[in-house]
Amino acid sequence: MSDYKTYFAERRDQHLNELKEWLSIPSISALSEHKGDILASAKWLADALTRAGMETVEIHETEGHPIVYAERMKAPGKPTILIYGHYDVQPVDPLNLWTTPPFEPNIRDGKIFARGATDDKGQLFLHVKAVEAILRQEGKLPVNVKFVVEGEEEIAGVSLPKFLEENSEKLKCDAVVISDSSLLEPGKPSICTGLRGLCSLEITVTTARTDLHSGLYGGAVPNALHALTSLVATLHDEKGRVTVEGFYEGVPTLTDLEKQDLASYNPDEKKLAADLGLDTLYGEEGYTFTERTGARPTLELNGVWGGFQGEGTKTVIPKEAHAKITCRLVGTQDPQRTLDRIDAHLYKHLQPGAKLHIQHIERANAFTCDPSDRMLQLAADAYEEVYGTRAVFTKDGGSIPVVATFSSVLKSPVVMMGFGLPDENLHAPDEHFSLDNFDKGLLTLVNYLHKTAGASAV
Template identity: 85%
Template sequence: MSASRYPEYFAEAKDRHLNELKEWLSIPSISALTAHKPDVNAAAKWLADALTRAGMEKVKIHETKGHPIVYAERLKAPGRPTVLIYGHYDVQPVDPLNLWTTPPFEPDIRDGKIYARGATDDKGQLFLHVKAVEAILRQEGELPVNVKFCVEGEEEVSGASLPEFLAANREKLAADAVLISDSSLLEPGKPSICTGLRGLCSLEVTVSTAKTDLHSGLYGGAVPNALHALTSLLATLHDERGRVTVEGFYEGVPELTSLEKEQLASYNPDEKKLASELGLTALYGEEGFSFVERTGARPTLELNGVWGGFQGEGTKTVIPKEAHAKITCRLVGSQDPQATLDRIERHLNSHLQPGAKLRIQPGEKAIAFSCDPSDPMLQLAADAYEEVYGQRAVFTKDGGSIPVVATFASVLQAPVVMMGFGLPDENLHAPDEHFSLDNFDKGLLTIVSYLHKAAQASV
């Protein structure tokens, strides 16, 4: 069959494909809940069988200290690039169950969408790659590039198994590009390729003063108040222009290139409209940067929770002995998470009110990811989107943090191509998660197109 037959091939196979996807989505592979470990294993087994049926070779389920990693390869295109496809088969818990229209593990198709936990994050999107490979092998007999699959079962719990597996199997997993579909289009019909994800570090701050809460009539105005000490301390973290005042905080933050500024400007929203939609009178952030620059290309320091003292009904005239805050930072460029935590700790200690004591508990850490949008493997992906969607993909920088992406890039030293087919409003991690069948159809064609185009890249 010729390449022009792919739309017809997928149309003829659609019922079979959807029935298979329903089977997989029916397995409650919730990695966070110990009771579902057998289901997580069953989902890995289902995927391994599907990869074998698709024509992949050396399919193996690798046991780990946590949940299994599924590996497969087909390396029969000598001199051609190797594409490593990553995804995850584990899913989020389903609570609150009463908010689901249909049971989360009884897939239901309605209104041109398939509803189930994992439909868009990430079983549905990963399934596209399995079926795209299968389609090429059935129509052409061989793949245009070498292909490997590496699929984990701990993504939703930030497990350590995959980083350990990558470090121990660099040669086995070596590739010219890592292909991931675990993200979204900007909006229906408007594809995007993420070239940057922010890193992360977090900490919890506790400020304490006296050995016990004190009566505000007897001691007020004469002793340190933990809440006053904490709030005055937190106020020193930013200036009036929205910049973080921690010394050295911006070390490693790159200047945006003209290409990056152009791409970011192409999808910056109407900021007044966005503020109105959010119920705000105005947006706020680091002076001199647009909304998409602030949320995708600039670092942040945010207060996520502040508490202490009396919070019950009525009044209690007390001077609290302790107050707390949770802080997270989104990082970009080469900002180092540990160095950032160290700098914040020094800043807090140097600005602490006399009579107060400080305790800091560091939390999670992840480095930022960034890649060059001019890389041929990314440009070919944009070409593939344009061929199917009729609109070339926009190169974006996303504000979230996906540590495994940076891990792949650093360990394998290969460009990461993030070709998502979900939509922002598909309720990932929420009740009534779903996946558009229009993007299901177009996703299959886009992946087939990309694998053919990737064969043109030099190695």
């Protein structure tokens, strides 16, 4: 690896300048005014893959945002590694909380700050440069490599699942490698073997035809905000357990071995609370922080609004109020059935005089894989040789819907090799990526591609 250390050290400034160029493109998939930036970001990546040495590079148009596909299949008899990532990014609000503009990448304190720095342009960029480095150093890749990169991950788009179904033979591989997750903490790599599923909905409670004067009608007519807040308060009991009938169907009971494994990387909960500016953590009674966030389902309010929002006061009784709800799912919980159960609960507990409208939004199954699979074990070895400590296998509380789709459609192990850190503000102001993990990530991925060359090909 010493030659690669020298190679990357000599080109570090060049590589960071290239990454800055990509991060400068505001490829926000959720906002239609950035459709041109989405296309520019896809084209930038396609050009970078071509420069890296990928032989076939294609931009596939979809009904949504383009999918970038690339391959280099010149290692006969060797395994094929498919690398997935996304080039779209989250919106930047609130803009005033950014220290430097989100699309003007800035390096300070050993980190690169920009929207997309860790989620996911920065991490995906490592794969492009790892492939390029091997080709520059050795003239050939030790394995066959494919890239599939989408522009709809941040909006739970439908284009990639459709693309996978229609091109399953073309995308056939021995492992899907994804770098869109994080280490446990600095210097402690991890490989995620489980992701929670997801379902979400938005509810609207309405009452009268118009807002009403609180002096003339207060206390005598239903208030949409009161109806909404009393309704959402019924979704949990005083011990943090979800009260929706049937909600926990399909949730596996943790075995003693699983509890021991989760306990091995459970944080100091008092310190974690203090670091977050909290007096104490909160959640379903009887479970640790790691169990709550990795192995248990949740139902969370993501936004509640209604009534007068301006400066000063306006004495009205609001005619409507809204809430957004997201559930993280585990085991065999079915997303649509969970939504249907929540619907039934909400209608059952709705205050008299109020009307309810429900819109279902996202649905994704939970994902789990076998940590003993050789492709995952080789990834843990690759981390160890660079970080000096072997990666541990964890369950992540987040949801990457396409991971379960890759697993079910391609029937290949999914290797979650993340290089971010939990506190890098993904989806928040001042998103950043550690340059120490930038450097080590490049070496780890080069190492992994060499290690997988000895695995059996499909």
